Amino acid sequence: MVNKVVPLALLALLCICAAPATGRQLLDADTLEAEAHGVDGKYKNDKPLIGILTQACHFCPGRSYVAAGFVKWIEAAGGRAVPIRFYASDNELHRLFKSVNGIIFPGGLTDIWLDNPYVIAARKLWTWAREANDAGDVFPIWGTCLGFQLLHVLEANVSFTELLIRTDSVGHASTLDLTEAAPSSALFGGISPHLARKVADPALNITMENHYFGLPPEHYRRWGVLGEAFTVVSTTRDRVGVEYISTAEHRRYPFFATQWHPEKPPYEFGMKAIPHSLDAVLVSQHLANVFVDTARRSGHEPESHEEELVMLIYNTKPYFTLKDSVMDRSYDGPDMTYFFDSKDDAPDNGLRGAEPRGSTSFAGRVYRGQEAPHLTAWA
Template identity: 70%
Template sequence: MPGAAVAGRALPSEATLLAGGKPWEKKPATYNKPLIGILAQACHYCPGRSYVAAGFVKWIEAAGARAVPIRFYNSEQELHRIFKSVNGIIFPGGLTDLWQDSPYVIAARKLWQWAKDANDAGDVFPIHGTCLGFQLLHILEANVSFTQLLVDTDSVAHPYTLDFTDAVKESTMFGGLADDLIEKLGDSQYNISMENHMFGLPPAHYDKWPLLRQNFNMVSTSKDRNGVEYVSSAEHKHYPFFATQWHPEKPPFEFGMHEIPHTLDAILVSQHLANSFVDTARRSSHRPESPEQELELMIYNWKPYFTLKDSVMDPSYDGPDMCYFFDRPDDEAPENSLTGRSAAVKSFAGHLSAAGQPKGEPTLQLAMA
């Protein structure tokens, strides 16, 4: 595909990337049935110990991959067994604590370090972090508390633009994206990047914590409703680790929040980022230990809930349209209904304010998906 241009800056073509790009861009694809691990998050008002939003599952499926849930409370041995079986990992958006000593961050750090070790050994292994996952990748790299790294932003239910930096010229995520889509991503009359978060990473913090400037390319920035600027897209300089504060997975697969853009342009951008990530995962040499293990790992062993119909997430969470829940007492999902759990069920009607914030509920967790 031809390279795109941003304000006169040419983006690299796929051929250019393969000829002289980063190590993971040079290595050919060797596996056309990649498995992508998705790190499940804790939930307290739902029929299970953890969940994965189905939008992330569909996002990578649309690019030709298959999803594997990773429970953060698994033993280190089990985490490593799954890591060796999957070809990439998603740190998804959501609501969970990002204290450095929390079980979720501890598990993420293990996976992140193993991914670094694999890449150092020449075995391509990508990670994509979305929203909370974007923040998590930066917390792991800077090794500081999220209370130091992040600031408040008014960006819940806020489709907006991406202001690209010169680093986009070296971007894996955006390399080969059509010129008109690059231009529309930066144009406020389109607003096709979906922001939905209460915290953000100021660009100045890349200098405040030099490890971030040293190891990440700041690919784009955005602003909240009050003009607060934050990093919205980033890529690691040495590893195939990609991070979007915005949500490429929502436009094709989430319809419960009316602010989500569903235009063809938004869908094409989403598909491009999914294709880019999954194609990087095709270059990984990881494989399940056996065909039986492969079948046992895949998310198809669980049934999705239609959570848009009956909200069962945390009271401070806007709720994905569909979710997979893990380690619940009853492995069988009810027929598109959760009314049997009356204490947990909350209708979406009247649950959210016009700004997308929960009514009458304190915000206890870190970020919205």
């Protein structure tokens, strides 16, 4: 009996003795994070709402969609997602802007011509965000991949065909070459040193690139407004050595841009190239925390609690779209997808009794008698 009690007592003593040191370590880490992120401790809310701008899809059960990976990425950092339809009226766009605490321009295959309705809607949200920040009303924007490019198109106000170049970066797990600005940046200033080293290690390749186009560093000089507006935090090279900017931060506003996909490692499994190591997931979680923590400083809120509940993406059922190619042929097909404004009312998710349970495949019923142009499985 004594032999059992003594080890337990020693274990308890060790835990008590270790507690103060651990507490100091956590306090120091919190202090460093707060300094790196510029967080002043004066949060305006502790459950931020993050708007995600939907994108058009032509061969799917809806008018627009949001990849569920972005929703989960937000949730992992303590936020909640709100879909923002790019075709909403100006009044609706502004109402949603005043209700959410940050916005994501996600990755995808949408055309970003200056006169595209998607870009026009994004410009309105971007303009309101700039005006809000100028007035002291903190409002962050995050751009991933296409969203990275969109933020730069909006800033330079030039066609993406002029601004971007072709890159061989589809399905390319790669590295980030952090610049001298990275240690003082919001995104990487608070990251652990070992993760900062690992994102640059070509033996690990823990960041996911997946794009046809890229923005070369020299274009920050060609369009001086970009060099004045953004700080280059990292660059990356594609498979043939072409260099492009992979991470950028706005100098004046809390606008963050990654050409790579931090949301994919924890939540997307359909593409074999996506890294799923612990390091890749930790980097993803770190960036989500930076963004959502910035959104906690926003004072925007819905008009009522009832309106808040209506806004949330939880009112829409996600589809397991990895099983079927229901959108345009895409190298970026998400594992799970939210569709909005179906041509035939709300999409049947196999839960309404319209057909036997056990299959939620779109094949043979989305096109209503029309021949499906491509029903190939995603890689």
